[in-house]
Amino acid sequence: MDFAYAPAVEELRKRLTAFMEARVLPADAAFLKEAHAGRFPLEILEPLKARAKAEGLWNLFIPGLKPDEPGTRLTNLEYAPLAEIMGRVFWSSEVFNCSAPDTGNMEILHLFATPPQRGQWLNPLMRGEIRSCIGITEPDAASSDPTTLQTTITRDGDRCVINGRKWFTSGALHPNAKFCIVMGLSDQRPEADPHARHSMVIVPLDTPGVRIIRNLPIMQHYSPEGHCEVVYDNVSVPAANILGEEGNGFALAQARLGPGRIHHCMRSIGQCEAALELMCARASDRKAFGRNLAEYSNVQDWIAESRMEIDQARLYVLRAAWMMDLHGNKSARTEVSAIKVTVSRMQTRILDRAIQVFGAKGLTNDTPLAFLWTWGRALRFIDGPDEVHNRVVARAELRKHRRPA
């Protein structure tokens, strides 16, 4: 077993780190100032994107690209340490065209889009010209169980009519957002197979009847690109916008969520590393009762536990990525569920310790810690709550120990 990254990945890590230090970090304060004022600073982002693309730091996340598709063609295992570096600055993934929810959408469009869908939606996404969102979660349905989704997709000749209400549609207010992949009930017969009743359809956001009602703040943070409540009121799109086969929404959701979940975990490890660095720096500088905080054994315990937890989680994530590369996304389903729970819980624990070391300052926006804590907390819901993932892990474990009757 070799724990070293491949030489080509080391080379990319160096280039990406240099790019982050030379170009992204110097733009961070200006980006945050605009974001806190509720504006999305395209004027900061677009030149950085052009530069990253020119340097080949582009679409790093997507394995199996076709020859005419722009990107770096890395495996999940190779991508993991790069996503970790991007994760350190929460907005930076977009600079490299590696941000959610586009990455997941590109994955499923890449797998299932028809040639016209590729031309209209996938290709501009891969070039970074537009952005996209995914609308699964609904206020009136327990969306961790998508069989309960109520939004309807009704065929009307060669059109589909969508009616319903979604929320937490991330990115719907991004100035470049052009479409949402909406999941809804396309077979409204109650007796139909509950896992074959839903479809996904591409809905351009400027279609009449699509209304963004509000941008939901996540605890205290408010993102200018939005986690939005969106109403679909008799929204009519061509039936050719259905993604994959009608009725296969569940299969598409699974194909989409595997890679999306592991990417969140990779970025989260980078955020925990950044928090640990800040915690150590503060503990080494700050004096209370005549000693540096770093000299108190409880602070040393927090630092040691954080180091050990990050290293364990990173290995766990790398193993899941390796399994996806080796045997396909489906085969790593249990591991992906396990790392999703492990990493999101770790993030709030480590951020909580770092905040404690900083004193009250840790709760303000003078450090990224409070924001990163809320992000860790949100990750316990994003792409499925902990309990649903625990259930996947427990069922796999129980299957191993099932005895013949």
Ligand SMILES: Cc1cc2nc3c(=O)[nH]c(=O)nc-3n(C[C@H](O)[C@H](O)[C@H](O)COP(=O)(O)OP(=O)(O)OC[C@H]3O[C@@H](n4cnc5c(N)ncnc54)[C@H](O)[C@@H]3O)c2cc1C
């Ligand atoms: C910041 C953020 C961004 C998001 N972005 C998007 C997005 O872009 N698009 C999108 O569609 N959604 C998005 N979501 C929504 C997210 O995917 C859902 O919140 C999640 O799937 C859970 O659905 P729910 O909120 O309806 O919770 P519910 O399904 O109502 O579940 C509530 C609670 O019930 C419990 N529970 C559920 N099932 C079980 C079980 N089997 N066993 C035990 N307990 C259980 C859990 O404790 C769970 O937390 C986002 C969420 C956040 C916070």
